[in-house]
Amino acid sequence: MPIDATQPYDPDNIFAKILRGEIPNETVYEDEHVLAFKDINPQAPIHVLVIPKGDYVSWDDFSARASDVEIGHFVRKVGEIARDLDLVEPGYRLLANIGGHGHQEVPHLHVHLFGGRPLGPMLARI
Ligand code: 5GP
Numbered sequence: 001m002p003i004d005a006t007q008p009y010d011p012d013n014i015f016a017k018i019l020r021g022e023i024p025n026e027t028v029y030e031d032e033h034v035l036a037f038k039d040i041n042p043q044a045p046i047h048v049l050v051i052p053k054g055d056y057v058s059w060d061d062f063s064a065r066a067s068d069v070e071i072g073h074f075v076r077k078v079g080e081i082a083r084d085l086d087l088v089e090p091g092y093r094l095l096a097n098i099g100g101h102g103h104q105e106v107p108h109l110h111v112h113l114f115g116g117r118p119l120g121p122m123l124a125r126i
Contacts, residue, residue, distance in 0.1 A: 002099065002104055003105065005057050043114060046115040058104065093113075
């Protein structure tokens, strides 16, 4: 069920529980600001979720409230993880779903990183 991304941060969301170690995850990368882990229901051979450790609901919330250090670090790490996974060639896709129309299900900002096969057109044409 998509979330309302204008709601305040819910500290009981599933990714907050992962960050607190209450739910296990398959970690790909972790540092003081960022956690990257395998999606539990992968949509491609490589499907990694990259999240900031701060309490941000969405990309616009992150861009409004996070520090320049957090934002710069997050952007750099997403690219670094893609390079470390050898995805630059043949290519990969980044996706951030936001709110109802974006079909965001977990109310903690996450960037999906997909790769490992040709990913097709960006959206189904309707
Ligand atoms: P959204 O639709 O919010 O952009 O995507 C949420 C993603 O989180 C989905 O791809 C879903 O498979 C993933 N997910 C949901 N719960 C868990 C979990 O407990 N562990 C992991 N690793 N991924 C999860």
